[in-house]
Amino acid sequence: MMGVDAILFIGPSLPERESGEPPGFERRPPAAQGDVYRATLEKPRAIGIVDGYFHGVPAVWHKEILWAMTKGIHVFGAASMGALRAAELHPFGMRGVGRIFEAYRDGALSDDDEVALTHGPEELGYPGLSEPMVNIRATLDSAVSVGLVTDATRIELLALAKVQYYQSRTWETVLAAAECKAVRAEDVAALRARLPAGSIDQKRLDARELIDAMVCLLETDPAPMQPDFAFEWTEMWANAAWLDERPGTRSVDGGDDFDEQVLNELRLLGPRYFDLQERALLHAFAVGEISAPEMPPDSEDVLKQVDAFRRARGLTRRTDLEAWAAAAGTDMAGFERMMAEEATIRMAAQNNAARLAVRIVDQLRLSGDYERLAARARNKVERLKGRKPLNSPRHLLLERHFQRLDCELPGDIDVYAAELGLPNTGEFQRLLQNEDIYSRMMEEAGEEQ
Incomplete structure (x- = not known):
């Protein structure tokens, strides 16, 4: 195969120093509109989308992801923009990975700001300057599960975090708002003591899971992706x-x-x-x-082969077809057998x-x-x-x-x-x-x- 096995669009969710992509993976910055199309031209076996631009730059387009799949490329999404696109396109064959994708897919999450954050430049390793809502949710869920805070406190903190603009949302701004709103003081103090070391970076966890899923697929030497939709050239x-x-x-x-x-x-x-x-x-x-297809063609495929054969020869009536079969030294049973074999050949070619x-x-x-x-x-x-x-x-x-x-x-x-x-x-x-x-x-x- 020419080129790389997989192209991975990833940035602040899993900085390069922590990602550990396996051989055959090529890391690229967060995806913008057109990037997935350009990656498709390089014919990788898989594309993974973790991070992508939301504001200031046109976001990666659904249609270029569909295009990639029609070119036989397996497309994965997780953690951030990838989770959003996978939730929207999983009915078409895009593979979503991780808890964030599942939450969007199941309707528990819907807003873009859940995964959005402000970060520093690539040269510095995309240092986070704000806190994504999905990480706040995961951290508070964990805090409740170990008895660090009450569920009532969790709900109050989530509400305070959600109303903050994503670019300025941090644990400090959330806890400061909690103190102003007289949220249970011992819970706020317990969280302060636990953070930042005890925070849960769900985006990072999901990004690692996506890489693992891509590796597992590629180790099986998969056949090219074969979507069951028709790409519309608009x-x-x-x-x-x-x-x-x-x-x-x-x-x-x-x-x-x-x-x-x-x-x-x-x-x-x-x-x-x-x-x-x-x-x-x-x-x-x-x-x-x-090798030959494991399953024979279904009756619909055989009928399509018969229709194509008859149209090409002008055999519009049943009697015309029977006359052709007799002239060819066979009968209708023989003709049907040959059409089934032709359909099998066509299936092998398409597969x-x-x-x-x-x-x-x-x-x-x-x-x-x-x-x-x-x-x-x-x-x-x-x-x-x-x-x-x-x-x-x-x-x-x-x-x-x-x-x-x-x-x-x-x-x-x-x-x-x-x-x-x-x-x-x-x-x-x-x-x-x-x-x-x-x-x-x-x-x-x-x-x-």
């Missing part, structure tokens, strides 16, 4: 300023990112892609890189899309077509640099594309995109949008495509 996403940093735009002279751009050119050729995909699949089976991508590019090299498509990919990258998609209607993009291929429009575009090794139809639509504007530019310039 206008807001298309217009994100950092979206120009797509795979291939930073490496037009070679490397993994550029191979992905060349592979996209092949995907636009439709049937040619599937020919090379079958060869790549055969090679992968032959060398033992992949191993990331592994097959490398072998498909190798087959492209062996075929002699790599150089031509690489030149086209380079030219497209240069021509489209800084250009925004036209956002043409999806149905028009699809019609034009399949007319150019001289192929019938597939019955299920989601299935077709998956068969191309793409994570969703949104990515397929992006390829078509780029191809649409590139083709128009080349036509206007009178150049060959």
